[in-house]
Amino acid sequence: xxxxxxxxxxxxxxxxxxxxxxxxxxxxxxxxxxxxxxxxxxxxxxxxxxxxxxxxxxxxxxxxxxxxxxxxxxxxxxxxxxxxxxxxxxxxxxxxxxxxxxxxxxxxxxxxxxxxxxxxxxxxxxxxxxxxxxxxxxxxxxxxxxxxxxxxxxxxxxxxxxxxxxxxxxxxxxxxxxxxxxxxxxxxxxxxxxxxxxxxxxxxxxxxxxxxxxxxxxxxxxxxxxxxxxxxxxxxxxxxxxxxxxxxxxxxxxxxxxxxxxxxxxxxxxxxxxxxxxxxxxxxxxxxxxxxxxxxxxxxxxxxxxxxxxxxxxxxxxxxxxxxxxxxxxxxxxxxxxxxxxxxxxxxxxxxxxxxxxxxxxxxxx
Amino acid sequence: xxxxxxxxxxxxxxxxxxxxxxxxxxxxxxxxxxxxxxxxxxxxxxxxxxxxxxxxxxxxxxxxxxxxxxxxxxxxxxxxxxxxxxxxxxxxxxxxxxxxxxxxxxxxxxxxxxxxxxxxxxxxxxxxxxxxxxxxxxxxxxxxxxxxxxxxxxxxxxxxxxxxxxxxxxxxxxxxxxxxxxxxxxxxxxxxxxxxxxxxxxxxxxxxxxxxxxxxxxxxxxxxxxxxxxxxxxxxxxxxxxxxxxxxxxxxxxxxxxxxxxxxxxxxxxxxxxxxxxxxxxxxxxxxxxxxxxxxxxxxxxxxxxxxxxxxxxxxxxxxxxxxxxxxxxxxxxxxxxxxxxxxxxxxxxxxxxxxxxxxxxxxxxxxxxxxxxxxxxxxxxxxxxxxxxxxxxx
Numbered sequence: 001x002x003x004x005x006x007x008x009x010x011x012x013x014x015x016x017x018x019x020x021x022x023x024x025x026x027x028x029x030x031x032x033x034x035x036x037x038x039x040x041x042x043x044x045x046x047x048x049x050x051x052x053x054x055x056x057x058x059x060x061x062x063x064x065x066x067x068x069x070x071x072x073x074x075x076x077x078x079x080x081x082x083x084x085x086x087x088x089x090x091x092x093x094x095x096x097x098x099x100x101x102x103x104x105x106x107x108x109x110x111x112x113x114x115x116x117x118x119x120x121x122x123x124x125x126x127x128x129x130x131x132x133x134x135x136x137x138x139x140x141x142x143x144x145x146x147x148x149x150x151x152x153x154x155x156x157x158x159x160x161x162x163x164x165x166x167x168x169x170x171x172x173x174x175x176x177x178x179x180x181x182x183x184x185x186x187x188x189x190x191x192x193x194x195x196x197x198x199x200x201x202x203x204x205x206x207x208x209x210x211x212x213x214x215x216x217x218x219x220x221x222x223x224x225x226x227x228x229x230x231x232x233x234x235x236x237x238x239x240x241x242x243x244x245x246x247x248x249x250x251x252x253x254x255x256x257x258x259x260x261x262x263x264x265x266x267x268x269x270x271x272x273x274x275x276x277x278x279x280x281x282x283x284x285x286x287x288x289x290x291x292x293x294x295x296x297x298x299x300x301x302x303x304x305x306x307x308x309x310x311x312x313x314x315x316x317x318x319x320x321x322x323x324x325x326x327x328x329x330x331x332x333x334x335x336x337x338x339x340x341x342x343x344x345x346x347x348x349x350x351x352x353x354x355x356x357x358x359x360x361x362x363x364x365x366x
Numbered sequence: 367x368x369x370x371x372x373x374x375x376x377x378x379x380x381x382x383x384x385x386x387x388x389x390x391x392x393x394x395x396x397x398x399x400x401x402x403x404x405x406x407x408x409x410x411x412x413x414x415x416x417x418x419x420x421x422x423x424x425x426x427x428x429x430x431x432x433x434x435x436x437x438x439x440x441x442x443x444x445x446x447x448x449x450x451x452x453x454x455x456x457x458x459x460x461x462x463x464x465x466x467x468x469x470x471x472x473x474x475x476x477x478x479x480x481x482x483x484x485x486x487x488x489x490x491x492x493x494x495x496x497x498x499x500x501x502x503x504x505x506x507x508x509x510x511x512x513x514x515x516x517x518x519x520x521x522x523x524x525x526x527x528x529x530x531x532x533x534x535x536x537x538x539x540x541x542x543x544x545x546x547x548x549x550x551x552x553x554x555x556x557x558x559x560x561x562x563x564x565x566x567x568x569x570x571x572x573x574x575x576x577x578x579x580x581x582x583x584x585x586x587x588x589x590x591x592x593x594x595x596x597x598x599x600x601x602x603x604x605x606x607x608x609x610x611x612x613x614x615x616x617x618x619x620x621x622x623x624x625x626x627x628x629x630x631x632x633x634x635x636x637x638x639x640x641x642x643x644x645x646x647x648x649x650x651x652x653x654x655x656x657x658x659x660x661x662x663x664x665x666x667x668x669x670x671x672x673x674x675x676x677x678x679x680x681x682x683x684x685x686x687x688x689x690x691x692x693x694x695x696x697x698x699x700x701x702x703x704x705x706x707x708x709x710x711x712x713x714x715x716x717x718x719x720x721x722x723x724x725x726x727x728x729x730x731x732x733x734x735x736x737x738x739x740x741x742x743x744x745x746x747x748x749x750x751x752x753x754x755x756x757x758x759x760x761x
Contacts, residue, residue, distance in 0.1 A: 025584055028576045029477035035417055046470055091406030093467040317493035324461030324473045325488055349467050350474060
């Protein structure tokens with residue numbers, strides 16, 4: 001779905017635009033923002049950034065981060081979209097994506113994301129337990145097509161597992177604020193009641209709206225919610241447009257079910273755990289530029305060599321890892337540094353193509 | 367004279383050279399693994415200081431009609447430009463801070479406060495100079511196509527003017543650097559691709575336009591009636607940066623002891639031999655923290671050439687290990703106070719303005735190893751069970 005982006009104030013006013021041009025000429029080769037950020041870190045559009053205003057605990061291991069974005073942020077995201085958040089840990093920026101749980105254009109000019117600490121996710125753990133209010137973080141614009149059209153469909157169904165609730169929360173809050181909840185069913189699974197994020201807000205929402213039905217499922221006691229249970233809980237599911245978000249196996253089961261029933265056009269799915277690279281890490285399919293050509297590369301051919309063989313105009317210099325002429329950002333996947341054997345796989349991390357090989361499928365930004 | 371083989375020059379065995387390479391690789395790995403918050407804090411602190419200094423200088427110069435303000439503003443602006451070019455720009459473009467994954471401090475998009483476009487600098491410096499360091503005919507930094515810096519470079523009557531060219535290069539260093547990647551030598555010989563030349567000239571033109579507009583038109587005009595005062599202050603600040611960066615850079619490879627190589631060295635050169643060539647071809651200078659900050663840690667030129675993309679704030683600690691390694695393998699480690707290093711450089715420029723037969727070769731500061739006997743103070747500590755001897759016997 002396409003989102004309309006309102007132009008920031010500065011782009012609409014010709015006087016401000018001229019002032020900005022003047023400022024650029026005065027601060028070249030930097031930008032005025034580089035100096036303004038010395039006064040207030042949010043006064044810069046060089047990179048989108050935000051200040052953590054509040055960390056609100058939701059469950060024992062989940063918290064909502066309320067973030068005040070700085071200059072250049074537009075608040076009109078579509079409910080259900082996610083944003084990128086970059087946090088500095090030990091001098092290095094790490095990026096992750098989280099669904100926005102706040103509805104668009106809320107008062108106070110903040111956005112919020114809800115993060116669940118994963119057992120092995122050092123970053124999610126840091127976000128939930130290690131982030132002080134006042135911390136400056138980097139942000140990436142809202143993205144994603146797990147969104148609800150406006151006006152919403154007559155009848156809708158939300159199938160949610162665990163922290164998959166966050167984008168759905170944003171959608172429900174928006175529907176609530178716009179008074180457009182007509183006939184919506186939410187089936188939400190969590191291990192226990194304590195693990196169920198936003199449970200009180202959802203119950204309250206169900207009380208206020210006759211058209212909103214909230215089914216709670218506690219899987220520790222009642223077992224996992226399967227497609228076979230769907231008819232029992234929501235008899236008219238075939239009449240509804242469905243939005244599903246949760247763990248991979250759950251989504252696989254429901255998409256298969258919808259396909260078997262010929263309803264595959266009526267389910268929207270958001271996967272928040274992308275498949276990880278093959279464990280052996282020896283080569284993979286490398287895509288040069290998002291949407292660009294893809295070639296299979298073995299684990300001994302550098303990405304630079306592979307790109308050149310594929311006829312891509314790759315920048316290079318020393319070809320021995322010293323000059324950094326060949327650096328490009330990694331869009332997705334993992335690569336291995338031939339010198340150290342170290343793997344790199346942070347989204348948007350710059351890698352040296354002349355000494356990196358693919359560790360599984362990966363995509364380079366060119 | 368220039369050397370064709372580091373192995374021959376150092377009298378080291380293959381095994382020794384490989385062992386040196388391994389030790390240096392270990393230093394690299396160790397530093398890479400320990401980069402963290404303290405390093406980021408260092409570079410962000412320097413950047414903040416530099417930007418504040420630049421802003422304060424510009425603001426002070428609004429009172430450029432008042433001579434003390436003119437002087438203070440000029441000094442602040444000049445220092446800001448020096449910091450930006452040396453400690454921030456040069457090192458960032460080497461990729462020393464890329465590990466932070468911060469697009470605002472990254473080699474791929476850093477543009478510096480000088481007339482040369484970053485893109486061309488990364489080619490002429492990071493690649494040509496750092497890979498082919500001191501190899502005659504390959505490394506354009508040996509004299510920058512203007513000066514004769516090695517006895518192996520051919521003398522022509524043009525070189526008689528070296529003292530003058532040297533002064534002009536120092537004063538207008540920024541402009542010399544701007545034209546550096548054009549490869550004047552190649553243009554003179556008609557070997558330059560005209561399409562590339564046009565593209566590069568346009569890049570330079572754009573950058574020069576912005577820089578000159580800022581320093582010589584915009585800020586002077588903003589101070590109204592004191593246009594010329596501000597203009598002269600900005601010009602002086604640029605001059606200050608030019609002389610300083612020229613001197614620091616000339617002390618990197620031209621003091622006595624930094625040797626040149628011929629093309630033959632490049633054939634089948636291993637990584638370990640590349641390391642050795644970097645050590646033999648570079649020269650450090652000594653000084654305090656402030657001097658090293660203002661010279662972008664290029665007083666650790668040897669360490670910088672071994673590890674051009676490791677954070678500059680680490681060179682000090684690395685130098686202790688490199689010095690120790692050089693001592694153990696009897697490899698020359700060229701260093702000295704700044705005045706001495708620059709003095710030697712200046713002497714070479716003057717000498718080489720004359721043909722070789724008119725001058726003597728500079729004294730080799732450290733004789734290559736020829737099964738030299740160690741002095742007692744270079745040997746391991748004496749074992750106590752060996753008995754004593756009188757001081758006179760060993761003197």
